[in-house]
Amino acid sequence: MKIQGKLFLWLAVFMLAMAITYGVWSKEPAGTTALVLAFGLSVMIGFYLAFTARRVDALAQDDREADVADEAGDVGFFSPHSWQPLSLAVGGALAFMGVVFGWWLLFFSLPMLLVGLFGWVFEYYRGENRTQ
Structure with missing residues (x-):
């Protein structure tokens, strides 16, 4: 680093x-x-x-003196089939279009942004106090 x-x-x-x-x-x-x-x-x-x-x-x-293979291994877990980034992207696009066309468009984009954001963050947290 x-x-x-x-x-x-x-x-x-x-x-x-x-x-x-x-x-x-x-x-x-x-x-x-x-x-x-x-x-x-x-x-x-x-x-x-x-x-x-x-x-x-x-x-x-x-x-x-390190080789490329010295840093090999798992990078992390990435969700293979998540729809939440699409919701977040559509909500973000509508929010930015609200700046151009009118602030009233933010009323439609804010719920999409919140659903996408909270859905993506808590996608694998189902049930009470789930850790896996």
């Missing part, structure tokens, strides 16, 4: 340099603001990864 933290912190330095250069040359506030926000996001991610890297064991990617 150390290399990812360094990568994002270097990306933050680059974004700051580009934000300053773009802001001075173009004098356009929207692009400058976007680059400054990208700088902030890169700093947050880089700081988190660098902070977390001190608390976890060294991974294979931190070792220069």
Whole structure:
């Protein structure tokens, strides 16, 4: 994780340099603001990864002598047939269309967003105090 933290912190330095250069040359506030926000996001991610890297064991990617197969194994559990991302995507699309066409559209998108979000988070929690 150390290399990812360094990568994002270097990306933050680059974004700051580009934000300053773009802001001075173009004098356009929207692009400058976007680059400054990208700088902030890169700093947050880089700081988190660098902070977390001190608390976890060294991974294979931190070792220069490691092979690709050293990091092989299970990545995690992913639901094979979930409809919740579709509901969340449709609700999100309607919410963003509400910004364009009218805020009244948020009344239809908010229930879809909530159903998709809660359904996805609690998809495998059925019954009382189920842990598996």
